[in-house]
Amino acid sequence: MESKDAVRQGVLDYLATKGMTPTAMDINVTAVKFNGDTADATVSFAAKGTGAGQMAIQYHLQLKDSKWAVVGRQDANQHGGGQMPPGSAPMGAAAPGTDNPHGGMGAPGAGGKMPAPEDLPPASKKK
Numbered sequence: 001m002e003s004k005d006a007v008r009q010g011v012l013d014y015l016a017t018k019g020m021t022p023t024a025m026d027i028n029v030t031a032v033k034f035n036g037d038t039a040d041a042t043v044s045f046a047a048k049g050t051g052a053g054q055m056a057i058q059y060h061l062q063l064k065d066s067k068w069a070v071v072g073r074q075d076a077n078q079h080g081g082g083q084m085p086p087g088s089a090p091m092g093a094a095a096p097g098t099d100n101p102h103g104g105m106g107a108p109g110a111g112g113k114m115p116a117p118e119d120l121p122p123a124s125k126k127k
Contacts, residue, residue: 002039004032004041006067007029007039007041008027008028008029009068010067011027011041011043011059011061013067014059014069015027023048025045025047025048026045026046026048026049026050027043027044028043028044029041029042029043030056037062037063038060038061038062038063039061039068040059040060041058041059041061042057042058043057043059044056045057057074058074059073059074060072060073
């Protein structure tokens with residue numbers, strides 16, 4: 001039972017329970033570490049035949065009824081980017097040295113602040 005193919009089948013079974021159709025993806029077990037009746041596997045996903053948009057997810061599996069079953073996963077590397085480049089900010093966070101997470105993309109002349117209600121044009125009433 002200590003084979004990448006058996007682990008891959010366990011991951012495919014898990015994805016089926018989540019409503020995913022793996023036929024549109026290339027799914028490969030890139031690494032697996034067996035420890036008795038448990039295993040930790042790194043699985044790569046990419047659009048079928050392209051290798052583009054590849055991401056890797058680490059799954060924790062357990063041997064149940066002579067089959068590998070996913071019992072958990074590590075979400076830290078879901079988007080396949082691995083570690084972030086030095087000086088970059090996590091998604092949704094402000095860039096280093098700025099307070100505005102939108103990078104200072106406020107309206108011209110607004111100074112990054114919302115306009116006061118009295119500075120807005122009147123709303124037209126729909127008939």
